[in-house]
Amino acid sequence: MQFNNYEDIVQMTPLWKGDRFPDGRPRVADSVLARLRSMSIEEVWRLAWMKLNNYQFQGDFKCTHSTMKPTVGRAVTATFVPIREDLEIAMMRQAKSQGMKGMYNQWVVDSLVEDDVFVADLFDKTEYGTLVGGNLATVIRQKTKRGGAVVWGSIRDVQQIRDIDDINIFYRGFHPSPIRDICLTGFNSPCRIGHATCLPGDVVYACECGVCFIPPHMAEEVAEDAEKVHIRDIFGFQRIHEGKYSATAIDEFPWKIEIFEDFMNWLKTDERAAPYRHLTWEKERQLIIDRRDLEHERYNLDSCRKDLCDV
Structure with missing residues (x-):
């Protein structure tokens, strides 16, 4: 197996026919991301649900910053499991063969580009499950510009992270401990976040209500449908207010x-x-x-x- 493998990413996203990043992730247009930033989560959730994609939403997150505007970007995924020595040896050998250095979470963060969102399944681990702290949050902000992270686990250094502008981290719990006793098994591979499935290159829409993962081949259609719902509601609210x-x-x-x-x-x-x-x-x-x-x-x-x- 390989981490962040181009051929694997292309194979698992066969419905995407547009541009791709060098790592193989679908590159949904910046203009589509911008359109989705003006929509509500109910508006962006609707169309994919109607097309029988039920496993795209997960709630029950905390967030480090105000969510007056949602965090919208392209997913870079990571899947972790509890540590086991033989598996840890195999994964570290594989990482070394690919030139990766440092800790698991650092490898993934180092790969981020503008408008990426780091999406990580840390099996809802709290103590020693602190995937993001002040240092990594600073790197995420520097690389993604307005992105962030979705962590099915915990974080640390919340006070430091709150001092960083133009970033938002969505997480399950807090603990002051460092990260320990985990093993990375997937980097830009299918990732489970609670009841939802996220693939590399999915459009991530995250707000205080929860997180929605939009398949890239549906993103432009979702943006159009969301805009239609949005403007219909503006009209409808006005006409109800008028008593018409x-x-x-x-x-x-x-x-x-x-x-x-x-x-x-x-x-x-x-x-x-x-x-x-x-x-x-x-x-x-x-x-x-x-x-x-x-x-x-x-x-x-x-x-x-x-x-x-x-x-």
Whole structure:
């Protein structure tokens, strides 16, 4: 086995057809990342869920900084297990053969580039599971510019990290101990974060509510869908406030045709809609004509749900 292997990364991300980094990770465009930074987690979560990607979200994180804006970037993954001597010897030999020096977490951080997010499965370890401290956080900030880390484990030096601007670390617990008794088994390989799966090059969206991993081949489509939900909500909130439509009428989507046409006219004139006028709405118009609700259809596909008509 090899750490951070180009051929392995390409093989595990076959649906991505765009540019790649030298390590093989999909390189989702900077413009897509910028669009996602203006969206909420419910907006970015929606489309992948509708396409049956259920294992993309994990909550229950703490974070080192305010999350007025989400942390959005491309995943660099690391998977750790509890230490075992024979495995440790094998992994260290492999790392040495690839020219890696220092500690496991340092190898991964040294590979980061702008807009990366370090995503690490540390099997929810707290004591001696402190993957990131003040020094590594400083390096992460310097390399990623506005990135950060998602740690299914713990961190240390929280006070120091909070003094670093333009970074956010999402973590499970805190402990003052140094990192000990772990072994790296995967570097840019599939990574489990709680109930979610992250692959190298996934778009990471992290905020105070939790973390969402977006497959790179879906990222641009997710950004477009999120923007549509976002601008529809702005319109809907305004019309509810005005008393023109009920909450029930706005919550139902596809809307009735008269609400949809009102929305189309509003898009042309309201200044808040200006950043979203590049979006096209033919598919939504067709859903209204067909009276189809894709979210409801996805809900009906959930295997755990008993059809209400049978209750």
